[in-house]
Amino acid sequence: MSYSLQLDIPGANAVLRRAFPGRDQAYFPSVTLVEPGRVHVVLPYHESTLRPGQLISGPTLMGHADTAAYVLILAHIGDQLMAVTSSLVMNFLRGARPGELHAQAEFLRLGRRNAVCDVKLWTESPDRLAAQATVTYAIP
Numbered sequence: 001m002s003y004s005l006q007l008d009i010p011g012a013n014a015v016l017r018r019a020f021p022g023r024d025q026a027y028f029p030s031v032t033l034v035e036p037g038r039v040h041v042v043l044p045y046h047e048s049t050l051r052p053g054q055l056i057s058g059p060t061l062m063g064h065a066d067t068a069a070y071v072l073i074l075a076h077i078g079d080q081l082m083a084v085t086s087s088l089v090m091n092f093l094r095g096a097r098p099g100e101l102h103a104q105a106e107f108l109r110l111g112r113r114n115a116v117c118d119v120k121l122w123t124e125s126p127d128r129l130a131a132q133a134t135v136t137y138a139i140p
Contacts, residue, residue, distance in 0.1 A: 003036040003110065006078035012039070015074050016067075019081050029067050033104075034075050041068040043101040056096035056130070061121055062088060065133035068103035069117040073137050076110060080140060086114065087136040096130035099123040105135075114138050 007015060012031040020028075026044070033040035043064050051057040066085055073083050101123055108116040119133040120126065 001037070001107075001110075003076055003107065005034060005036055005075055007034065007075045009034050012071050012075050015079055015081070016071060019070075029064065029071075031071055031075075034071075037076075038104065038106045039068060039072045039075055041071055041103045041105070043067075043103070045099050045101070047098075049101075050098060053095070054098060056098065056101060056123065058090070058092065060101065061092070061096060061131045062090050062133070064101050064103050065090065065105075065119040065121060065131070066135060068105040068119050069115075069133075069135035069137060072105040072107065072117055073110075073115045073139070076107075077115075077139060082140045083115075083137045085135065086138045087134075089134045091132045093129050093131055096121070096123045102126070108134070112139065 027046045029041050029043045049060040103121050105117045105119045115137045117135045121131040
């Protein structure tokens with residue numbers, strides 16, 4: 001399926017910052033890739049994301065998966081900040097070691113009323129996934 005982009009990397013980063021103006025800028029996700037049907041978003045490492053056992057917490061992984069899906073959708077539908085999560089199914093595959101948290105999101109489906117995204121997350125390497133999520137958004 002072919003997808004057309006509405007936002008490039010700087011545009012996606014600007015929309016993300018406008019959508020979440022109160023977040024700490026030192027610990028803000030950065031969009032590093034925007035291609036038709038795919039984005040890559042990196043969350044800087046911060047020790048506050050760790051859980052006992054020195055692994056990145058589940059809520060951090062879930063939040064980053066949701067953010068990557070949101071960026072993917074907005075990059076393709078434009079500046080429609082009221083797109084909302086309607087479902088997030090998370091599969092934890094292995095402990096995420098401390099480090100930058102990477103998320104690559106791709107469309108499974110992009111429709112007029114909803115979008116379904118596949119999100120892969122890792123800290124060590126894309127060959128060693130920490131988690132995978134399927135995220136559905138309702139589009140206004």
